[in-house]
Amino acid sequence: QKYLEDYIKFGFTCQEKEGVDLPQCVICFQVLRNDSMKPAKLKLHLKKCHPNLLQKDEDYFERRLSGLKWQCLNSTSAFYNKTSNAVNASYIVAYKVTQTKKPHTIIEQLMLPCAKEMVRLVLGEEAARKLNNISVSNDTISRWINEISQNISEQVVDEIKKSPLFAIQLDESTDITLCSQLMVFARYMVEEDFKDEFLFCKTLDTTTKAQGVMEIVNNFFESFSIERERGIPKC
Numbered sequence: 001q002k003y004l005e006d007y008i009k010f011g012f013t014c015q016e017k018e019g020v021d022l023p024q025c026v027i028c029f030q031v032l033r034n035d036s037m038k039p040a041k042l043k044l045h046l047k048k049c050h051p052n053l054l055q056k057d058e059d060y061f062e063r064r065l066s067g068l069k070w071q072c073l074n075s076t077s078a079f080y081n082k083t084s085n086a087v088n089a090s091y092i093v094a095y096k097v098t099q100t101k102k103p104h105t106i107i108e109q110l111m112l113p114c115a116k117e118m119v120r121l122v123l124g125e126e127a128a129r130k131l132n133n134i135s136v137s138n139d140t141i142s143r144w145i146n147e148i149s150q151n152i153s154e155q156v157v158d159e160i161k162k163s164p165l166f167a168i169q170l171d172e173s174t175d176i177t178l179c180s181q182l183m184v185f186a187r188y189m190v191e192e193d194f195k196d197e198f199l200f201c202k203t204l205d206t207t208t209k210a211q212g213v214m215e216i217v218n219n220f221f222e223s224f225s226i227e228r229e230r231g232i233p234k235c
Contacts (some may be wrong), residue, residue: 001037010042094144163188179206
């Protein structure tokens with residue numbers, strides 16, 4: 001998806017990362033994924049997050065965009081540092097909760113209130129108020145977890161592409177809902193050493209026959225442009 005200039009009427013500008021356009025809200029400065037680069041999704045963000053600005057004209061968002069550009073240029077400003085640190089903290093908390101396999105709602109319901117109380121007792125009320133800048137809502141943490149997962153997957157795929165060869169191991173199992181899941185693991189070389197990583201998990205909706213399994217694997221390789229000729233499947 002490419003950014004169009006008239007998307008500013010929804011309150012969005014564009015950031016470019018590795019050649020990919022990412023929509024950025026000029027109100028809350030949140031950067032969305034590329035698949036959100038659609039008028040309907042941009043308008044939905046404005047409606048859900050900034051409903052009081054739905055009737056604002058394009059000039060208003062242009063002025064907000066000018067302010068955002070100034071803040072980005074002045075990257076040493078207190079505003080920039082506060083926003084950057086708050087977003088980093090939100091990502092780190094989401095990552096830690098995912099590692100412990102706990103429901104991500106625990107952050108807003110338990111972790112942040114506890115953190116505020118500890119900071120208030122140790123560092124004072126002013127320091128505790130700064131934690132309010134950290135976004136830990138249910139939607140935000142869900143989005144961070146998805147972005148972290150996608151980023152890790154992209155790193156693994158990139159390492160596989162750079163490896164001279166790789167092997168995959170397939171495992172089919174049934175979860176507690178009696179749904180068949182196909183899990184694929186990969187072993188490849190990084191800096192002359194072998195590395196084992198989880199590659200992906202897909203649901204086997206129809207059958208668990210070899211033909212259906214290989215179709216899923218082939219589709220994954222094609223979507224990421226991985227050369228299957230270097231791969232060595234394992235049972």
